[in-house]
Amino acid sequence: CPGCALDRRKESSGGRIPYKELFFVGLTTLASSLPITCLFPFMYFMVRDFHVAKTEEDIGSYAGFLASSYMIGRAFSAIFWGIVADRIGRKPVIVFSILSVVIFNTLFGLSTEYWMAIATRLVLGSLNGLLAPIKAYAIEVCQAEHHALGLSVVNTAWGFGLVIGPALGGYLAQPAEKYPQIFSKESVFGRFPYFLPCVAVSLLAAIVLISCIWMPETIHKHKSPEKDIQKVKALPSEQSYLDSPRKKSLLQNWPWMSTMVSYCFFGLHDTAYSEILSLWAVSDRKYGGLSFSSEDIGGVLAVAGASLLVYQLIIYHWVHKFLGPVISSRVASALSILIVSTYPFMTYLSGAKLSFALYSAAMMRSVVADYCQHRNFPSAEPCCASRPKRHCEWYIDNCHVVFQGDCSNRGWLSVLMGAETSGQHLLPR
Secondary structure: OOHHHHHHHHHHOOOOOOHHHHHHHHHHHHHHHHHOOOOOOHHHHHHHHHOOOOOOHHHHHHHHHHHHHHHHHHHHHHHHHHHHHHOOOOOHHHHHHHHHHHHHHHHHHOOOHHHHHHHHHHHHHHOOOOOHHHHHHHHHHHHHHHHHHHHHHHHHHHHHHHHHHHHHHHOOOHHHHHHHOOOOOOOHHHHHHOOHOOOOHOOOHHHHHHHHHOOOOOOOOOOOHHHHHHHOOOOOOOHHHOOOOOOOHHHHHHHHHHHHHHHHHHHHHHHHHHHHHHHHEEEEEEEHOOOOOHOOOOOOOHHHHHHHHHHHHHHHHHHEEEEEHHHHHHHHHHHHHHHHHHHHHHHOOOOHHHHHHHHHHHHHHHHHHHHHHHHHHHHHHHHHOOOOOOOOOOOOOOHHHHHHHHHHHHHEEEEEHHHHHHHHHOOOO
């Protein structure tokens, strides 16, 4: 049994940190995050080049539907992939998800029609069920004292994705126009101007896919002896039957439900912000935008992601220790309102003043958004551990994939709403 072998390895490790396994966790998380973030800098220009919008004001609407197609797939398949990971194993789901990135992200870069771009993003989102299994995997490869470290590796790798993804999308899109001395308009990168950032992400995913060969499986593939005994052993008395734990729906766990509702709304807010920022910044100033290029907006998103990464590694621990997850989320929510309210006034700025204001707001908003959205997990996990392990229907180590899958499902449903909302009325008609 691979799960038993991993347990024996952890027991004999003497409490050492599993650096190799956590390295694989970071790589796979990075490969999964890049297809999401690399799209934002060039999404407006891609929809414009499809010539599907009748007017320039309609580009935002079509861009919103394009971005939401990926989230539709994730929203409807997240729990399914969590269940598959529980029954078949974490490693097969992780490998299949990375393989889907290699194939369908490449096809997305080769899209010449609007429907093809939506179809490839929809299929990619449906087949990429990595979020739930990789968090469960990060916990299962570590001993109890290193569980927080395992999840922090996932968040840190996601932070790297927030830096690398927009940079790739902003600097590598339309290479024949930006780097004519290297790429000619007759080359494949000239005929498919958004293929280069997509194939760069796919190549990284292919390398990660090869490295998955050395990933150990963590799931136990044998029947539990305790369950076998329960099948043949009768209850000794009626009192034992009455004392057995009554199954209770997660929907009746109100602390957990309140956490999930807030996670859903913060996911809606975060995704709507990310997409509206890109569409607003690249829009012409006569429509209230900033007339940025894909390279400019890619730089803004990359710097915001880098600031978040630095904050997570250096400052977050002290703030979290002093305020706790609940108070820090409340403070971050209030600050987020103030920061986002400053963006409309940036259209009156130009030059160095505009750059300073936009970069500062983007960095601060990136930090507070991380508190609002991802810090719900420390609040949710205690809600899943209210009873002993062998009786608890919500125990986090037993249902971690299902828990993360439901978080993912709710989060991606909110992302879908945010993606569609972001494109509807971006520009005045």
